[in-house]
Amino acid sequence: MKTPKRLQPLVDEGLIDEVIRPLMSGKEADVYIVRCGDDVRCAKIYKEADKRSFKKAVEYREGRKGRNSRRTRAMEKGSNYGRQEQEQAWQNAEVDALFRLANAGVRVPTPYGCFDGVLLMELITDEAGYVAPRLNDVSLTAEMATAHHALVMKDVQRMLCAGLIHGDLSEFNVLLDHTGPVIIDLPQAVDAAANNNAKRMLLRDVNNMTQYYGQFSPALLTSKYAQEMWLKFESGDLLPDTVLTGQFVESEHSADIESVLAEIQAAFEEEQERKARIQAETEDEF
Secondary structure, three states: OOOOHHHHHHHHOOOOOEEEEEEEEOOOEEEEEEEEOOEEEEEEEEOOHHHOOOOOHHHHHOOOOOOOHHHHHHHHHOOHHHHHHHHHHHHHHHHHHHHHHHHOOOOOOOEEEEEOOEEEEEOOEOOOOOEOOEHHHOOOOHHHHHHHHHHHHHHHHHHHHOOEEOOOOOHHHEEEEOOEEEEOOOOOOEEOOOOOOHHHHHHHHHHHHHHHHHOOOHHHHHOOHHHHHHHHHHOOOOOOOOOOOOOOOOOOOOOOHHHHHHHHHHHHHHHHHHHHHHHHHHHHOO
């Protein structure tokens, strides 16, 4: 096939030997299957900010530390230079998260580097060597759903211990290889300690996964892993090997009703946006 314009520099530099075929096209990025030497990998081409549909990027960027004070100030001011740096930071966030999470034992695609807005990473495949399906495209037995849910909860726990929250985790951002779930799509990964939205996003991530697996194993629907994780994380007691029960007793202290209602409304709006984005991405796939 004809080499896409954004991939041509990587071909010229010998980072990619052949572009095999497109894998998918979404609102955030286009993904191609490529050959690098003897390995078949993915090349994820990030779309420019004005062509992306991730509407609440500011919430996800909160708490990310800039590596350069001048760049940070420019990003805050919104200058042309600042927007360029902000775009670069958005693209680098995923590869940074992938390296950090892989080192933490989270099952994510192995990253090989980000070059001019193109992320090279492992192509996730099934037992037969075909492209691995997304979780939403498979049907599970109750036993498989329970086992896979436990694996995802452990990976979410490892992510939190590594200081990150996915921020957009759902059955559409998980692949299934021959070993089980593989978490993908991390450019919006949230700093767990520095982002004021971290707890809400963790609860939403875990709820999304529990609701999905709960279709096949209803007993999972009563679990409260996110609340248990966050409580231990805040108290400094959460470790990668901490054994969680999925049980959590809500505080009996009176709640701030207005704050609760505001959080419910925000969660509802985000869920509607997520569904609309997923539907649009599904329609855009090759």
